[in-house]
Amino acid sequence: MTLTDLRYLVALARERHFGHAAERCNVSQPTLSVAIKKLEDELAVTLFERSAADVKITDIGARIVAQAEKVLLEAGQIKELATAGRDPLSGPLKLGVIYTIGPYLLPHLIPRVHAAAPSMPLLIQENYTARLAESLKRGDLDVIVVALPFEEPGIVTQAVYDEPFRVLMPAGHAWEDDDTIPAARLADAPLLLLGAGNCFRDQVLEVCPLCRGGEGLQRTLEGSSLETIRHMVATGAGITVLPSSAADPLPGGNSLLTVRPFDAPEPFRRIALAWRVTYPRSGAIDVIRAAILGSPLQGVRPVSR
Amino acid sequence: MTLTDLRYLVALARERHFGHAAERCNVSQPTLSVAIKKLEDELAVTLFERSAADVKITDIGARIVAQAEKVLLEAGQIKELATAGRDPLSGPLKLGVIYTIGPYLLPHLIPRVHAAAPSMPLLIQENYTARLAESLKRGDLDVIVVALPFEEPGIVTQAVYDEPFRVLMPAGHAWEDDDTIPAARLADAPLLLLGAGNCFRDQVLEVCPLCRGGEGLQRTLEGSSLETIRHMVATGAGITVLPSSAADPLPGGNSLLTVRPFDAPEPFRRIALAWRVTYPRSGAIDVIRAAILGSPLQGVRPVSR
DNA sequence: GAGGATGTATAGTTAATCACTATTGCTAAC
């Protein structure tokens, strides 16, 4: 029993004439005749009473035809689903973002994606890189925004932008007079740091390796966020290093804080998109990339593809 | 897209492994692989993300799989319908009976058919032979009970029983002393007859052809029934000829009426079943025949097949 | 980083199926 057979069956039930039904199906009369006979044999049921005068459907035949129509209808739905699903910008996209980007990127990203792909709602998860990677590989996420380096089997990455680091200090701090800050100076500063698991923490520690072994004045704030740290800096609890998108004052920004860049060469992190190499909706990824680059993130430099 | 393809699709969605899915479908891995690829090409949609680690279904793939399961379910219903419809004794049987048999046969027939084929309800129509024949050919009826001769193209008949004619007269009638009645005597009797269209009327007239031309004492009662005529005979309005099943007194019968057979050779009618030669439920016809022969119809003689 | 293990895709071949044309067979109507 094939869908073609069922189409022949329904056509014959409608036309009550093998020749006409065959014509409607664009096949020859014997083709349809044989197919119906095959169906009857397979089902071990007489579907039609054939006579010279006309073709009559049996009671059981009528019931089976009704069911066949239902099958064909449902099968047609598959094609419709496929047509709808062919557009990579249709259907939800599961996006993961690391904690140190989400709060600064998402408010800009979401409306831009919505404008570019109105029928692609974003399902967003913020998490650590490791968790995002796991979800991405499991298929719980489709695309993630992470900092490089990021190497995972089966995952491809695409750099999107570079983002310099900044030193954040309370307004009136002694370093405020300097236009730029040397990284080495941080070694003995009361540096506020994110907890383990945040990639940004490690990147900051790389900027001033001395701190690591030094067990100096740094304080690790487990379970905290960049925003919390910023508030703590404002209250004079210490200084910190932030990515520029989180640090640079927006118009009408915080007057309790002072931001200074590092001495050249500025330390920076490279932010990238990552997805399974097998992920088919590359068009959706392009939209995400464009929306990120279209977002007004302070201090970031796009990375050409 | 075939039902087989959909089965492969569903299996792969369940197993998430080409080899295992193929095994479950009793085909080789390449067979399933090619089929899925063909489906994806046809629908122009990526249904699965394949990687060395595992097989992931895409969002659109999951939706299509759900629809495919629906299709397969509905298709399975066809087989179930066929299985149920394979029994000729399942499903209603549309039975036609001529007016001069119905009232005497049906009260016996219906419970017997119900006992022999409980899931074959009878849809019964009483009518003239010509109307029954038309309905039978149109397919509005499946089997009819008529008197022979009955010849129609595409229709087969099977004699079931012979039924002698009887003379019915009011109790106390002059002929009551005779054990049998010669047919010729009816020529000048006040014979009550059914209206035109009733085959039994013509059969009675054949018994005594003289009446036809004679325009004697006969009265034709249009739109009447044998039962009405019987009542009229009881009131002394005349005499009549009835088939034995309608005439012979049942235990506790009507004491106002006297029934006499004809002189030998008794005139009789032959009752038969008729159906379209293409009608597939011969088993149902056998049940009807057996139920008729099992009915206690007075005076009838079964006709062996 | 080379080699092995796992798993999917491809190549090449064979068998089955499907659809065609031509023809037969059947029924009913003229």
Place this chain on the structure above:
DNA sequence: GTTAGCAATAGTGATTAACTATACATCCTC
């Protein structure tokens, strides 16, 4: 009896679907 209409069958060719064998890709291990 003949003819017309229509479905069934025969026979053939093309397409499809299945197989086995093998290539290819990826990841993991040593």
